[in-house]
Amino acid sequence: MGDDAQAADDAQAVRYDLHQHVAVITIDRPGARNALSTEVLRGLSEGLDRAESDPDxxxxxxxxxxxxxxxxxxxxxxxxxxPADYLQSERLAAWVRFARFTKPSVAAVAGYVLGGGCELAMSCDLIVAADTAVLGQPEIRLGILPGAGGTQRWARVCGRFRAAELVLAGQSVDAWTARDYGMVSQVVPAERIVPAGVALATTVAAFSPIATRLSKAAIRSSEEMPVSAGLQHERALLGTLLSTDDHLEGIDAFLEKRAAHFTGR
Known part of the structure; x- marks a missing residue:
């Protein structure tokens, strides 16, 4: 396949589907083991833009x-x-976009979750892994290092010594080990991985969309701020939520022993 034909094929390698309040963005490039080409990263970025702008x-x-x-x-x-190409590349812009996505996100991973694939999963808020999943950062084998968050996020999840095993020794871990490390929230059979991811995302989507977005912001800030600043930020976000209709609806529903109907206001 020529370069132009490959690019056209890659442009169709990201699918976008809706399951009520959950958007499912699927990498579909099996002939290249779902490798993250620029076109695939563009498709993922466009999918996140679409999800970000859709209030539903x-x-x-x-x-x-x-x-x-x-x-x-x-x-x-x-x-x-x-180096000059990379610093001005669409690839780098896509990774910046992934990190700035404000709505809750779940990675539902199976099989190879390696290199940029592992970093893509770690850019999400929750990870559900299939029992076939193998996670790792093999970049050292290519004479490079993880450049989309691998060195930073692994160290924050499981400590720098375990992170060094993955980054410096190029080792990989299975789904259960990743769960023991605190990275993966649940392990399911491979055939159930997408429904399990959708189920977890649906649970999150049932709550107030303002509360989930601000809760995500508070959690993410813990990676950037000292505890004192993080607590101040948390209190400020809580103050914002106390002014919402969703906050009143959540309390009223609890007191009236009924399901809450959150509107995002």
Missing amino acids: VRAVVLTGGPKIFASGADIRELRRTT
Whole structure:
């Protein structure tokens, strides 16, 4: 397949589906083991833009289906990338966009979850893993390092010594080990990985969309702020929520022993 034909094929390699208040964004490039080409990253970024701008979408699932999540960057494309190219690239812009997504997100991963694929999963708020999942950062084998958050997020999840095993020794871990590390919230059979991801996202989407977005912001700030500043930020966000209709609806529903109907106001 020529470069133009490959690019056209990659442009169709990201699917976007709706399950009520949950958007499911699926990488569908099985011939390349769901490698993250620029076109695929563009498709993911566009999917997140679509979900961000849709008020009916309250949570997102990123998945590659029941066989493979993503095997990493497109190696042939990476081979042609210079430092100057990378700093001005659409690839880098996509990773910045992933980190700035404000709605709750769930990664539903199976099979290879390696390199950029692992970093993509870690850019989400929750990870559900199939019993076939293998997670790791093999970039050291290519003479490079993880450049989309792998060194930082692994160290924050499981400590720098375990992170060094993955980054410096190029080791990988299975789903249960990743769960023991605190990275994965649940492990399910591979054939159930997408429904499990949607189910978890649906649980999140049932709550106030303002409360879930601000809760996500508070959790993310813990990676950037000292505890004192984080507590101050948390209190400020709580003050915002105390002014919402959803806050009143949540309390009234609890007192009246009924399901809450959150409107996002």
